[in-house]
Amino acid sequence: MFKWVFVLSLLGGLGLTAYGSGSALSERALRQAREEIGRLQEAIANFERENAALRTAAEVARMREAETKQLYEKDVPAGQRKVLLSLVDEQLGQGAKADRLRFLISAASVKEKCDGEPVTKRFIVRTPLYDGPASAVQFADDALTVTAEGTPAVDAQGRVLAWYDPAKPITLEIARLGRPPDRLSGELPIHHAVVVNGSEYRLSVVPGERRGFVQVTSDRCRFP
Structure with a gap:
């Protein structure tokens, strides 16, 4: 009988010791978990602060970019x-x-003052295959001469033709007595103004109704 009492007492003591040890371990684990949660919360708070700072910096950068672009567009011509x-x-x-x-x-x-009586003439555009007559016109009592060079047209078989292709750019030459000629290149229509004998002549060049031709319309205006 005494032996059983001793054994039961021993087992009870061991149980209490194990319970105490387990309780201490649980409290330590809980404390560590709480500390880890605290560290994570602090890390999240730091991340949110850094993220807010980055958003602010990005917004400031965008504002500076907009200001710089505005100043550039103001100072640099376009x-x-x-x-x-x-x-x-x-x-x-x-x-x-x-x-x-x-x-x-x-x-x-100053309000423009033009004759209002435009003059239209036509001429043949020169190409590498044609450099003959009717390839120039004059205005301003022959003081202004207009000629042009173009790219030859090509037929369906790929053969190069004598007349120019009105869909491709041409080079327009406007010559005035005693002055170097003005040269303009581009697709038709082409518009240009020149001063001859104290008057401004406004020229408009468009494809002609007949193959190989262009039409030039000139209107004389007061200058300046």
Whole structure:
């Protein structure tokens, strides 16, 4: 009997010891889990702060890009403004006076006054296979001569023809007495203005109704 009491007491003590040890382990594991959760929450908070800072930095960068683009578009010419400024620089480089250019630009705002009686003429566009008569026209009492060169047309069999292809660019030459000719290249229609004998002649060049021809319409206007 005494032996059984001893054995039961021993087993009970072992059980209490095991329970105490298990309880301590559970508390430590719970504490470690809570600490890990705390670290994760802090990491998440740091990530969110960094993410917010990155979003702010990205927004600032976009605003600066927009401002830079606006300043660039304001200071760097484009389109027609670029073309006009290039012409001004070219004229200044050729010795034109700034006061003269300023006067001409200011005169552009004056109400236009043209004859209103345009004159239309036609001529044959020269090609490597044709350089004969009827390949020029004159305006302004023969002080203004217009000629053109084009790319030969090709038939369905691939043979090169004598007349020009109106769908391809041509080179237009506008010659004035005592001055170097103006050369313009491009697809038709082509529009250009020149000054001859104190008047401005506005020229419009379009494909002619007959094969190989172009039509030039000239209107004389006051200058400046």
